[in-house]
Amino acid sequence: MNNAIFAGILWHLVGAASAACFYAPYKKVRGWSWETMWSVGGIMSWIILPALVSFILLPDFWGYYRSFTSSQLLPIFLFGAMWGVGNINYGLTMRYLGMSMGIGIAIGITLVVGTLMTPLLQGRFMALFSSTGGRLTLSGVMVALVGVAIVTRAGMMKERALGLDAQAFNLHKGLLLAAMCGFFSAGMAFAMHAAKPMHVAAAALDVNPLYVALPSYVVIMAGGALVNLAYCFIRLAGKSSLSLKADLSLTKPLLISNLLFALLGGTMWYLQFFFYAWGHACIPSHYDFISWMLHMSFYVLCGGIVGLVLKEWKGVGRRPVGVLSLGCIVIIIAANIVGLGMAS
Template identity: 75%
Template sequence: MSDAITMGILWHLIGAASAACFYAPFKKVKNWSWETMWSVGGIVSWLVLPWLISFALLPDFWGYYGAFSASTLLPVFLFGAMWGVGNINYGLTMRYLGMSMGIGIAIGITLIVGTLMTPILNGKFDVLIGTPGGRLTLLGVLVALVGVGIVTRAGQLKERQMGIKAEDFNLKKGLLLAVMCGVFSAGMSFAMDAAKPMHDAAAALGVDPLYAALPSYVVIMGGGALINLGFCFIRLAKVPSLSIKADFSIARPLIITNLLLSALGGLMWYLQFFFYAWGHARIPAQYDYVSWMLHMSFYVLCGGLVGLVLREWNNAGRRPVGVLSIGCVVIIIAANIVGLGMAR
């Protein structure tokens, strides 16, 4: 396995670790509605940071975006909006199925759809089945899916042992939302593929290849922001029990603390895709579709490890922790199989 591929996998791991940890600051926010907290974090992660970083990277910020036609930018934006719909459905999936079942189904579906549909739509499926490296990479994807399933099973055992139940369990509604979440969340993978002309243009302007994908986030995350912020603002305006005015009527020190914590959560959320771009840049072009598989499987891996570090599994018993450990090992094996396949 080449050093470049190894570093690509490592950057994806770091990005996934940030994704697994990003909600920790949000949990410390007090006396705010979820919609206000999520909006503040979202403004930082979907609008402020993409724009600031792109402005710093590009020699001519407005000229860069103005050089693209609507036919190039619109699919990138719409795939970003598609991914935003997946974000909304993710939270609802957890409500109706619980964390473990919801994550397992949603992540499993988005891992498959986001990884395999890109080469299929681009007419490159023969790379998967027609070459030794492609077949080995495909095997790694399947092994990762098994690892996700094992970690999901560990979570179910933990929830059963600790008496944790879904907030409003509804199998039929939850499964529908999980499928929708899995499919729509794959929009980020599709958006990155559609944004390749933007990546190439940034590189042509002298932007380091590690950072070449970052300017496209202005458009991708703009689509996601439209959906997420629109959802939050509509709820804040329409739901009687929610009010921005009430959220900002609390003591000023607590407002400042909540703003900083929400902004920190937004920063950590953005960093997952900052390092995703770094990892994506190190993956060979013919196998760039595996970036999504690496990110999502590592997300499940890091989520389990973070839970262990935060002692969330202390009262779960030995069996759930043992199953979790097996699942984590399987995901690590999958990443190595994918790496070997790309090195062929």
């Protein structure tokens, strides 16, 4: 495995670790509705940071975006909106299936769809079977899916041991939402592929290869922001004026604290895709579809590790922790298989 591929896998791991930890600051927010908290963090991660980073990177910020036609930008924006729909369905999936089953099904579907749909649409999928590297890479994807399934099983064992249940368990509704979440969340992978002309244009402006994908986030995240913020504002509008005033009538120190924690959560959320861009830049172009598989499988891996560090598995017994550890090991093996495939 050459150094560039190893660096790409490492950066995807760093991004996934940020994704696994981003909600921790939100848990420190007190007295705000979920919609207010999510909107504040989202404005930071979907609008402010993508625009600020791009403004720093690009010699002519407005000129860069004006150089593209609406027909070039619209698919990127719509795929971003598609990914935003997946984000909303994610929370509903947890409600009806519980954390472990919901995450396992949703992540499993988005891992497969986001990874394999691109080569399928490009007509390159069957060609992967004709080379040793292609076969190894596809094998790594399947092994990662097995690892996700094992970690999901461990999570279900944990929930059972701790007596945790979904808020309103509904298998049929939950499975439908999980499938929708998995499919729509893959919009980010599709958006990154559609944004390749933007990456090329950024490279032509002497933007560092590690950063060429970042200016496209302004368009991708705008699509996701439109869906998420519209959902939050509609829900806020449906609440009583008293509940809305309550969010803003907290003491000044608590308001500042909530604002800082929400902005920190939004920053950590953005950083997952900041480092995703770094990892994506290091992956060989004919295997760039693998970036999504690495991100999602590492997300599950890091989520398990973070849970252990925060002692969320305390008191569940040795067997669930052992199954979790096995799943994490399988995901690590999958990443190595993919790395060997790309290096072949």
